[in-house]
Amino acid sequence: MSDEAHRELPVSRRDVICGGGASVFSATIAALVGGTRAARAEAVSGSVPEVDALAVRVVTDSYQFAVAPSRTVEGVEIQHFGWGIGDKPPGRTLISEFGLSLHIESHRGAEARNILVDFGFTPEALVNNSELLGINPTVLDALVLSHGHYDHFGGLVGFLQRYKGKLKPKLPLYVGGEDCFCSREWTAPPQRGNFGSLDRKALQGANLTVTYADGPSLVADHGFTTGQIGLQSFEKLLSPTAMKVGVDHGLGCYADKLPEQERTKTVVPDQFRHEIATGFNLKGRGLVVLTSCSHRGVINAIKQAQVASGVKKLHAVIGGFHLAPYKEDYVQQTVAALKDMNVDYVIPLHCTGEPFYEIAKIEMPNKLLRSYTGTRFVFGA
Numbered sequence: 001m002s003d004e005a006h007r008e009l010p011v012s013r014r015d016v017i018c019g020g021g022a023s024v025f026s027a028t029i030a031a032l033v034g035g036t037r038a039a040r041a042e043a044v045s046g047s048v049p050e051v052d053a054l055a056v057r058v059v060t061d062s063y064q065f066a067v068a069p070s071r072t073v074e075g076v077e078i079q080h081f082g083w084g085i086g087d088k089p090p091g092r093t094l095i096s097e098f099g100l101s102l103h104i105e106s107h108r109g110a111e112a113r114n115i116l117v118d119f120g121f122t123p124e125a126l127v128n129n130s131e132l133l134g135i136n137p138t139v140l141d142a143l144v145l146s147h148g149h150y151d152h153f154g155g156l157v158g159f160l161q162r163y164k165g166k167l168k169p170k171l172p173l174y175v176g177g178e179d180c181f182c183s184r185e186w187t188a189p190p191q192r193g194n195f196g197s198l199d200r201k202a203l204q205g206a207n208l209t210v211t212y213a214d215g216p217s218l219v220a221d222h223g224f225t226t227g228q229i230g231l232q233s234f235e236k237l238l239s240p241t242a243m244k245v246g247v248d249h250g251l252g253c254y255a256d257k258l259p260e261q262e263r264t265k266t267v268v269p270d271q272f273r274h275e276i277a278t279g280f281n282l283k284g285r286g287l288v289v290l291t292s293c294s295h296r297g298v299i300n301a302i303k304q305a306q307v308a309s310g311v312k313k314l315h316a317v318i319g320g321f322h323l324a325p326y327k328e329d330y331v332q333q334t335v336a337a338l339k340d341m342n343v344d345y346v347i348p349l350h351c352t353g354e355p356f357y358e359i360a361k362i363e364m365p366n367k368l369l370r371s372y373t374g375t376r377f378v379f380g381a
């Protein structure tokens with residue numbers, strides 16, 4: 001573990017909210033970073049908003065089961081997606097891939113908000129699936145990128161190009177920090193290789209506002225992002241990628257925006273300082289936490305969401321839990337920690353892996369909900 005990671009422990013709510021000195025209400029600061037319109041996110045001040053209802057749609061994930069029956073459990077309607085057929089013969093179907101994208105619709109009184117969290121591996125899947133699932137890009141209020149891995153941002157640029165001129169002007173794209181833009185190399189099994197980087201010029205061309213949310217931040221008035229996820233549990237950071245420091249032909253991350261000890265290096269191990277989880281505070285139920293990929297640990301991500309929001313009660317955790325590299329006892333420990341946290345529902349996606357599902361099915365059968373590409377979870381319905 002790096003010195004940087006050691007320094008982060010422990011994190012208190014006061015630390016994260018007041019980290020910028022007296023600026024509890026952080027103003028949006030417009031600036032240009034490498035020619036891209038950039039802003040600082042609005043910090044969480046006091047408590048996060050409560051929403052009355054929340055629907056989370058899995059737009060892209062690894063697998064679909066078109067004939068899975070939809071059902072309702074206490075407080076959650078689980079709507080699986082079938083074929084997407086109508087009065088014409090079928091033409092296309094949902095595309096599944098190893099990538100993650102989630103659409104979230106929230107309601108607060110008469111007010112509705114729509115956000116996309118992550119964008120899958122390819123624009124073909126993201127565009128195809130969002131069209132089949134009836135997601136209207138023109139009403140999106142914010143985009144959130146959980147971290148700088150290709151299986152989460154790969155679909156973004158093509159999506160922006162497909163809907164150029166149709167998205168809301170200056171639509172905010174929340175990122176956890178500059179290292180989100182670093183060019184990456186995959187260093188873990190099954191093979192080393194170029195893992196790409198997010199094209200800043202394309203973001204500029206799409207009239208987005210890149211919004212830096214390194215601390216707890218409000219998203220589209222209804223949700224929040226956690227800011228940097230502290231290492232506050234038994235969970236370890238096992239990094240599968242390395243980051244190149246610097247910008248080459250407009251691609252990469254600006255060295256002067258990275259921590260001092262990394263600025264003079266050419267390649268550094270990815271510490272996922274920039275990784276963020278997204279959360280909502282559902283009235284009468286508690287937090288719904290979207291972990292995306294959990295490189296800093298699913299339990300750590302949940303704890304950070306609790307610290308960021310000031311809300312302890314957990315209703316659901318949904319996302320990739322990144323347990324594939326770990327042995328069974330570590331997965332058992334994660335399941336035990338989730339039981340201790342008394343979360344109502346656990347919805348594993350993407351990089352969680354089958355061992356977690358099998359163990360959780362035995363240990364917490366009534367809490368575990370199965371999801372496929374296209375599944376929609378309606379909370380507080």
Ligand SMILES: [Fe+2]
Nearest residue numbers: 149151293351
């Ligand atoms: Fe991932």
